[in-house]
Amino acid sequence: MSPRSSVEPVPVAEIGAFDHECDVLVVGFGCAGAAAAFEAARAGADVLVLERASGPGGSSAQSGGELYLGGGTEVQKACGFDDDPDNMYAYLVKALGPNADTAKIRLYCDGSVEHFEWFRECGVTFNPSFYDQPTWMPMSEDGLMWLGENSWPYNTVARPVPRGHRPAASGFGGAVLMEKLSAAATAAGAVTHVDTVASNLVLDADGRVAGLVARKYGERVTYRARRAVVLTTGGFVDNEEMLADHAPVLLGHGKVSDGLDDGSGIRMAAAIGAATRRMGVVEIALTALPAMVCRGMLVDGLGRRFLNEDVYPGHWSVHAVRDQPGPYWTIIDEEGYESVPEADRWGVLPKYAAETLAELEESLGMPPGALEATVETYNRHAAKGEDPYFHKDPKWLRPLKPPFAAIDPGAGFFGGTGGPASGASGFTLGGLHTTADGEVLNNSGEPVPGLYAAGRAASGMHGEGYVSGTSLGDGTFFGRRAGRAAAASTNKETA
Secondary structure, three states: OOOOOOOOOOEHHOOOOOOOEEEEEEOOOOOHHHHHHHHHHHHOOEEEEOOEEEEEEEHOOOOOOEEEEOOOOHHHHOOOOOOOHHHHHOOOOOOOOOOOOHHHHHHHOOOOOHHHHHHHOOOOOOOOEEEEOOOOOOOOOOOOEEEOOOOOOOOOOOOOOOOOOOOOOOOOOHHHHHHHHHHHHHOOOOOEEEEEEEEEEEOOOOOOOOEEEEEEEEEEEEEEEEEEEEEEEOOOOOOOHHHHHOOOHHHEEEEOOOOOOOHHHHHHHOOOOOOOOOOEEEEEEEOOOOOHHOOOOOOEEOOOOOOOOOOHHHHHHHHHHHHOOOOOOEEEEEHHOOOOOOOHHOOOOOOOEOOHHHHHHHHHHOOOOOHHHHHHHHHHOOOOOOOOOOOOHHHHHOOOOEEEEOHHHHHHHOOOOOOOOEEEEEEEEEEEOOOOOOOOEOOOOOOEEEEEEEEHHEEOOOOOOOOOOHHHHHHHHHHHHHHHHHHHHOOOOOO
């Protein structure tokens, strides 16, 4: 095992003259960094953004681009939906829990309409149209989609209203989103240094974060931050040692990232006493197609259902990998498969097909009779429009009949491959413990002077749950707050 790179802080006295100076130094140019840089620059601060890659974007640019927004946005109204912050809050507390950060969720919901308008101010456009089918991500340019709000048990705690807002882009919209946000930050006055890898925080004699040491093409570069440093460096899914220490459930699975989510910002902050929170919480995505899972069922390696298949797909993905024996299979009949529009099949084909469930069980290596028992129970209740075990919406309930097929999540989408053998990929949600304004807290609960964080480098709204759009939404919303707070931060040496 290679030794870990040192992240120990550097005393300001050892620096001498800094190579660069600014008021606010933002580290990482994904969605949270762009939001922080924009707001800090708009507040009048001299802002520098460090990005280790050759341009902005990070993992945000590789995402689907969904933004979890609600409370009564213009897109929701245009699509005929009535929403309010309290209704949004009730859903998010349930969906992002257990143990969600209710104070942050409250702020997020109360500010969601304003946050939506901020995206539009930054040049992001949303089409006033609605995609009304279960999916990971529409291949259309519709601006609104469901993200589990209309499924049990969430429809029992909040009025079902769709809140998945999508930039006007077909398929993956993250690149379009980041193009607009990075351009807005630059237009506001933020200056970017690319190909620059942050390595150590710099502390003054009073223990305040005073800047940062980085490397550019192998050469040491030093940065003085007169007011504050904002860490927006992403999570740690690409750091195998950190996964082993904190989130081993992701070991051996694929990674949802740009390959640079190595936890460096978290480690640098922890080295000066910053506290971390919820480091074991992760999001997982099985490469199973919701449009097919809803029309059939998702089963574990013993042929058992374990969750209502019309729920947000991340919920059944996490439940499967955390709690159920693999491998996992989508079981569907010919009628169900054929009812999925071809464009929405994403190139997914069955791995096994059989006239009888006994044959299918044998192909899948399941205990004899296991899948037969599951389908028999499902069919008996589905014929009456019921799902007493898992409460799938009646509109998806129909007795399955031969021929039957099994679809392997490991086969991936679009004719490609999924993650490793499990067909699961994930990312981390835990990070630095922060206030709602992005102040990084130490283990005594006190702010670390001069240090802020947002995005996946921080522990945001999430408890043990997740919904698409809450990473980009949380990262930008609390990134904005961190940027404004950092710009207003004062250092007695420069005040």
